[in-house]
Amino acid sequence: MPPFPSLEKALKHYYGYDSFRPGQRQIVEEALQNRDLLIVMPTGGGKSLCFQLPALLKPGLTVVVSPLISLMQDQVEALRDNGIGATFLNSSLNQWQVRHREEAILNNKVKLLYVAPERLVSERFLPFIDLVKHQIGLNGFAIDEAHCVSEWGHDFRPEYRQLARLRQRYPDIPIMALTATATERVRQDIMTQLRLANPQVHVASFNRHNLYYEVLPKSKNTYTEILLRIRQEKGSGIIYCLSRKTVDELTFKLQKNEINALPYHAGLSDEERANNQTRFIRDDVQIMVATVAFGMGINKPDVRFVMHYDLPRNLEGYYQEAGRAGRDGESAKCTLFYSYGDVKKVEWSIEQRTDAKEQQIARHQLRKVLDYAEGTECRRTIQLSYFGEFFAGSCGNCDNCCSPKNTEDWSTEAMKFLSCVARCKERYGMNYIIEVLRGSKNQKVLQNKHDELSTYGIGKDRTAEQWKMLGRSLLHQGLLDQTTDGYAVLKLNPLSWEVMRRQRSVHLVVTAFKKKASEETNLKKxxxxxxxxxxxxxxxxxxxxxxxxxxxxxxxxxxxxxxxxxxxxxxxxxxxxxxxxxxxxxxxxxxxxxxxxxxxxxxxxxxxxxTKKSNPDTRLTTWELFEQGLSVEEIASQRQLKLTTIQGHLADLIEQGKPIDLNPLVSPEHQALILKAVRETGVSEGIKPIYEYLNEKIDYGEIRLFLAWWRQQQQERSEQMLNSNKG
Missing domain, CATH: 1.10.150.80 (HRDC domain)
Structure with missing residues (x-):
């Protein structure tokens, strides 16, 4: 392995990137310190690099636990195409292939080994890992899709629970658990089940800035809507359905309309599923119509749209499935078609479960999906609050934010609602509170003598749906709490009392569904x-x-x-x-x-x-003129080049380490604003997100210059720290 003066140099050598994404560098540094880690980072955020780069920089082998054969193969192919020694061992290999790969591992030709959880902890395979540890060294375990260990996660897999044996057998080997989604409850469960030792926990923002979210009513015209959208889109797309039957029917209709589509569900043979997935990943077909069986194994970064033809069963699953779009950071669209009939289907399937606890969890998860589908606030506010992340709203990239809307003062109604929760002793759910407010003669209300409360019947002027809209809004805005043990009992918090004391007003967004396409990032020329x-x-x-x-x-x-x-x-x-x-x-x-x-x-x-980036000679000419005291405008005029071209020259020279004073190029006031935008958005590479964050008030050229200077400063600090540590 060649020596690297900094982590950035290693990053460029292996992956071709000049800088880390937000959070990656710190995680890599802690992994190199052999710490246990729990990483929660959204799809497309760069989780894989967090364990791959440390594996390349440390002696010995890293074992990566992955649940699906297709996922292992994709990651290994990508690593090998970067010249990195990686392999997998799974049931797709014959005995000779397994033996050949094991020899390569023992000969220190492999840095990353991908295996399924059940293989790793089997009595036949653990002795081989013991031999690896003794002969070449074992530097860590990376548990990918770690949410599978928790029954509160959206994709619980019992075989993941067996991974607790790793800590018992290899107490000194660090474990890194990684997942794209995990609520606080799931995070605690992961740490407990995997027996992580005082782990450092990194939870990145779940906000996917590049995704446009929308919910549309499902009707008899929905198929026509889907067909039109597919024909307008150039890129690949996934359509999720709840049942195999719907997948087959929709695929047949699309193929009949000359759309290149294939199905994917558990009713197909292993060979058919693998072949269809391969054809989709390799751009031989445009559309994959699938049940949720399709998803975790997909590592395709250029999916431009994801549609949910049916209502998802839980919000975590929806976030993961919709998140298959735009993993490359480019614009993508996520559409959910919603109908009351789908709700009934999910409720029926929940009733078929025999385990009472499973039913309880499933009902809680369905309620959160309905909150999202029927919500009138910013879609991101609703999504992110589910994961415990506050988002102020007005994202500008969802249907609720992009549709015309009216805001109404519902402070009085909010006081009535919260007062009713208080007078009912914080023991009931939303539907019950609404029944009391609307003066219901429900037997339970009468038995509890809640018809004698002062809040009984004071909400007759509003419909049950309006009260439900208010209740959901109070939850999303943090003005009311709800238990998460499956029963969803409403609880007051300090902000609730501020509303009831008239110290805080409550406004509701009242809007109708209105479709608005997201702004696509197109190549202009x-x-x-x-x-x-x-x-x-x-x-x-x-x-x-x-x-x-x-x-x-x-x-x-x-x-x-x-x-x-x-x-x-x-x-x-x-x-x-x-x-x-x-x-x-x-x-x-x-x-x-x-x-x-x-x-x-x-x-x-x-x-x-x-070209955007000129050759060294023309850049040096620009630098020489700048050193002579000419302004950017004067240089552009003298050289008969665009202003942005000259700014680009100087930005390139800054990144090369030329001693260029930034102040004449970008005013200190603009520098402060751009720096704030970098910190708020977590973006240090792309110019457009910064430009949009600043409401287009600072031009591209100045932003580019500042980012070049800022990255250079970061690199210099990193190298100084590295040198001081060596000293």
């Missing part, structure tokens, strides 16, 4: 779009040659950078985010040849000013 399509075709060709998914070669985001910057040398190509040392050597020449051919077709020549 037709020429760039043409080149992007050519590069996608080349990527698909290379992927087919190697029998791997296209995204394993390069992500869409990297292809877009190629199309925009149009590098024409290996040196320029290596500067792209997502191009590491291995991929530079493996693919660089082929992509550069394609770019040069395109430029020749378009008669663009080799003029560096046509």
């Amino acid at each position: 037709a020429g760039v779009e043409i080149l992007f399509d050519k590069l996608r075709k080349l990527r698909k060709k290379i992927a087919d040659e190697q029998s791997v998914p296209p995204y394993v070669v390069f992500a869409d985001s990297t292809l877009k950078l190629m199309a925009q910057m149009q590098p024409q040398t290996l040196s320029e190509f290596s500067q792209l985010s997502g191009v590491g040392t291995y991929k530079l050597n493996q693919y660089g020449e082929r992509f550069i040849t394609e770019i040069k051919a395109y430029r020749q077709e378009q008669d663009l020549g080799t003029s560096p000013s046509k």
Whole structure:
């Protein structure tokens, strides 16, 4: 392993990225200290790198627990395509293949081994792990999809409980548990079940900024709506259904309408499921229609839309399934079709369960889904509050925030509602409180003598649905609490009393469903779009040659950078985010040849000013003029180049370590605002999220300059810390 002066250098070497995503660096540092860790990081947040990079930097083998064969294969393919020694052992291999891979492990040719939980803790396999520990060293266990260990999680798997044996057998080997979703209850369960020793817990924001969320009423016209949307979309999509029958029916209709779609559910043979999944991942088909059996094994980053044709059973599952969209950070859309009939179907399936505790958990989870589907507030506020994260609302990227709306003062009604909860001694759920408010003659109300309360019947002027809307809003705004033991009893909190004392007002958003498409991030220039399509075709060709998914070669985001910057040398190509040392050597020449051919077709020549990132000579000319005291505007005028081009030159030079004073380029006031935006959004690479956060008041060029300076400062600090630690 080559020595690296900093973690950033190692990151660039192996993965091609210039900087870590929010939270990753600290996790990697703690993993290198051999600590137990619990990582809760949303889909697309970069969980895998958190255990992969430490595995590469530490001696010995890291064992990764993964629940699905397809998931293991995807991750191993991606690692190998970065030149990293990785393998898996599962039931898809014959005896000779298993023996061959075990020999490679014992010969120290493998850094990451992927196995299923039941194989890892089997009496036949543990002795092999003992041998690995003795012969080459065992540096850690990474438990992926760790929520599977908890019965309160959305995908409980009993075999995960057996992993507690790892702590007993290997007490000194650190364990890292990772999952995309986990409530506080599930997090505690994970730590208890896996016997993590004083773990460091990292919970990243669950907010997926790039996803547009919407809920639409389900009707007889829903299929036509789906068909139109698919025909408008260029990228891949997933449609989730509750039953196998619905999957087959919907797939048949789509195929009949000449949509390239395939089904996925437990009723298909293993071979059919594997083949359909492979064809979807490799972009041979556009649409996968599936039950929830399809999802956890999907590592496809460029899914542009996810639709839920039926109501999901729980909010965690919905978050995970919708989160299959936009894992590459690009814009994507998540649509849920909702009908009362679907609610009845889920309730019926809950009644079929024989275990009372399972029924209790399922009812609690369904209530949360209904809160989301029927909610009128920002979808993110409702989603994130489920995971214990506060979000102020007005995300600008969901139907409730993008639809015209009216805000009404419901403070008086809120006082009535909360007073009724208080007078009922905080012992009942929402439906019961509403019955008391509306003067119900329900036998239970009369038996409890709640018809004698002062709040009995004071809410007759509002419908039950209006009171329910208010109750949900109070919960989402944190003005009321609800027990989570399955019975959903309403409880008052300090904010509730502020409302009842008239110290806090309550406003409700009153809005009707109105569809509004999300703003797509499109490549603006037709020429760039043409080149992007050519590069996608080349990527698909290379992927087919190697029998791997296209995204394993390069992500869409990297292809877009190629199309925009149009590098024409290996040196320029290596500067792209997502191009590491291995991929530079493996693919660089082929992509550069394609770019040069395109430029020749378009008669663009080799003029560096046509690309976003110019060659070193033209950048140095800009620097020399800047050093002479010329302003950016004067340099642009003298060189007959755009202002943004000159700003780009200087940003590149800052990242190369040139001593450029930022103050003449970006005012201190603007620097402070941009820094605040970086900290608030957690974005230090993309310019558009910062630009939008600042309400488009600071231009792209200034933001780019500041981010270049900020990243350089971060890198210098990291290297200083590394050197001081060595000293």
